[in-house]
Amino acid sequence: MKKGTFMNEKEWLDYFETINNRKPTEEENQQAKANGEFISQESKDEGVNPQQAQLSDQVTQAVLQATTAKTGLSKKAKIIIASVVGAIVLVALSFGGYAFMHLQGGKIPEGTYLLETYRFYHKDKKKMVDGKESFKKSGLEAHDFVKVKGNNVKFYFYTLAGGNNLVDFTDYDTDKAYRPDAWSRTLKPNMSLSEYTKVIDQAVDSQYKISEYRTKADNDESKKIYVKSYKESLEETVRYKVKGDKLIVTTYNKKGKLTEERSFKHLSEDDVKKLDYDYERDVRADKKRFQN
Structure with a gap:
């Protein structure tokens, strides 16, 4: 006994x-x-x-x-x-x-998280390299951030480039995001490939107006590129862990090899207000640049 x-x-x-x-x-x-x-x-x-x-x-x-x-x-x-x-x-x-x-322990506290460190697998060098350092060498600064609200985790790609900061219209013009699985500590895409294809069709046509400088064939090609990229992302495994005020996100390809590692820090309310103000300003500039 x-x-x-x-x-x-x-x-x-x-x-x-x-x-x-x-x-x-x-x-x-x-x-x-x-x-x-x-x-x-x-x-x-x-x-x-x-x-x-x-x-x-x-x-x-x-x-x-x-x-x-x-x-x-x-x-x-x-x-x-x-x-x-x-x-x-x-x-x-x-x-x-x-x-x-x-x-x-698998729950992600709500709020906004700003990129602190970024490493990715360099195919030519065959090793993980510092992504933020690569940006700096080009005169750029990776300023990506994540917004977590309820069961929704949304990534925003944001690059500081002097007077012409870069944003991605698929971030601010679509509902593409992830759902956290607290048990497995993974992030699941919230759209299927067919759902994303419909969304990106509308988003591209809305972002790029047909003109003498932009043809329908150009838009169709852009759509193919976005759909191909999203299809590849569905084959990846995105894991996360929360350590204090840090959110660490790692991405593995379909073979299970680590391809990307990002660390984000939870921002204070004042820092969030400033980030939101700057980002929305650059979104307006991005829309004006492509739609005029």
Whole structure:
């Protein structure tokens, strides 16, 4: 009998006789007590959480009543069944607590997160390299951010480039986003490929007006590029973890190889207001640039 079955001495004696067909020796009795195979009633009352004990007692009584009515089992058999049921109840309670804590730990606090570090896999160098450093060498600054609200995680690509900051119209003009799975710590795309195809068709036609500088063929080509990119993203696995005020997002290709790692920091309300103001200003400039 394992420790933690909460049997008193009399119950243990009955259990021993049932299993071994004899009474235990004094030495076996003392050894079982030392091993914690049974405890006194006082110790039992002190060592068990009241809610767990109550639940265990309720289940045990229900099982004993049912088995007595149907099969007329002996008292010794009932004790064995009660011990097994009690152990199952304790395991269930323990797993329930673990599941609750695991799910709580997978929740992403709402708010806005700004990119702090960025690494990606360089195919030519065949290793992970510093993405922000690569931007700096080109006179640019990666200023991507994430907005988390409820069960919606939306990424915004934002590049500071002096007077002509760069934004992506598919961020501000579509509902493309992710849903967090708190159990697996993964981010799932909120659109299927067919749904995204319909959305991007409308978004491209809205962003790029047909003119002497822009043909329908140009728009169709852009749509193909966006759809192909989204299709590839559906084959990726995007994982996340929350560490303090940090949101760390890692991307793996369909072969399971790490291709990107980004770390974002949760912003204060004042910092969010400034970021939103700057971003919305650059969105207006982006729309004006392409639609005039």
